[in-house]
Amino acid sequence: MTLTTTPARPAPRKTGEPVRRRRPGGQGERALRNTVVGVIVLFVVVLLLVPIAIALVGSLHSWNPLNETFEYLGPDNYRRLFADHEFWTASLNTLVFGAVAIAGRVVLGLALAYALHSRLTRFKGFFRALFYLPTITPLVAVAYVWQLMYNPRFGVFESLFGLDVNWLLDSRFAMPAVLLMTVWKDFGYAVVLFLAGLYSIPDDVLEAASVDGAGAWTRFRRIILPMLRPMTLFVVVTSTIGYLQAFVQVLVLTEGGPGTSTRLLSYMIYDAAFVKYDFGYASAIAFVLLVFTALLTWANFRLTADHARSGRRTVRKEARR
Numbered sequence: 001m002t003l004t005t006t007p008a009r010p011a012p013r014k015t016g017e018p019v020r021r022r023r024p025g026g027q028g029e030r031a032l033r034n035t036v037v038g039v040i041v042l043f044v045v046v047l048l049l050v051p052i053a054i055a056l057v058g059s060l061h062s063w064n065p066l067n068e069t070f071e072y073l074g075p076d077n078y079r080r081l082f083a084d085h086e087f088w089t090a091s092l093n094t095l096v097f098g099a100v101a102i103a104g105r106v107v108l109g110l111a112l113a114y115a116l117h118s119r120l121t122r123f124k125g126f127f128r129a130l131f132y133l134p135t136i137t138p139l140v141a142v143a144y145v146w147q148l149m150y151n152p153r154f155g156v157f158e159s160l161f162g163l164d165v166n167w168l169l170d171s172r173f174a175m176p177a178v179l180l181m182t183v184w185k186d187f188g189y190a191v192v193l194f195l196a197g198l199y200s201i202p203d204d205v206l207e208a209a210s211v212d213g214a215g216a217w218t219r220f221r222r223i224i225l226p227m228l229r230p231m232t233l234f235v236v237v238t239s240t241i242g243y244l245q246a247f248v249q250v251l252v253l254t255e256g257g258p259g260t261s262t263r264l265l266s267y268m269i270y271d272a273a274f275v276k277y278d279f280g281y282a283s284a285i286a287f288v289l290l291v292f293t294a295l296l297t298w299a300n301f302r303l304t305a306d307h308a309r310s311g312r313r314t315v316r317k318e319a320r321r
Helices: 026-058 076-082 085-117 124-136 139-149 156-161 174-199 203-211 216-227 229-243 248-253 265-275 279-320
Strands: 061-064 069-072
Touching: 026 061, 026 279, 061 279, 076 279, 085 124, 085 174, 085 229, 085 265, 124 174, 139 174, 139 248, 174 229, 174 248, 203 216, 216 229, 229 279, 248 265, 265 279
Parallel strands: none
Antiparallel strands: 061 069
């Protein structure tokens, strides 16, 4: 007599219960994610948070690594800093430099991107590469070339335009000269980003606006600019962080002069730390610059969020009508 056993049937799945399937390699993927996140956290802690903490502690001390001085002063470095006329001049120069450079980068980048996006423009790939080429060129090399171009005896501006101007040694023209070089060096970055934003705008939206009778300027102001707001915010925020720390072009072209006409906070940090070896005072300047940059970045995000909320309110009002 042969006994046969029937295999036990699995319990019926409840209606609506999701089917759970084991994916092969799930443990390996989890381990890889944890490793990547751990490396990023370690990178942020070691290369960002620790230097900030060291700068904050150092700003409270008289710190000179040459004679191994590290004496606690409390907030004396900050009192000295806020009473220093050079600090306020450098702060104003940094604000002016950042505002003009950001405006030039955004306006020139958006204008050229809009021109390249036009159907009338030919050789778009060539122009994209041409505009982006200065961005990937080392800043030191660009600064030395522009220093030769600004030479009052054999520079390009003197030879081609006959301008008898000592660009880098005249306090009236030194800052505009540095700004001109900076905007020329960096506008290609904005061109590429704005082009990406323009290509992400659906064509049917612009065609519908044209059918409704909207002209080129109306389409640009009412449709393109609002849809490019996230990209504009990204360009402005990254430019703010970069230009508030601008240093190389000032070091190569003017060394902060003539006088204090091009002295920025970043150059003031360099001068205090690596020329005068007053690391405590330099740390105080650096920490103030960090707080200043964070506040401006937060203000950019807040302003953009307010504009976005007001835009949504306007859309809802129009929809109710």
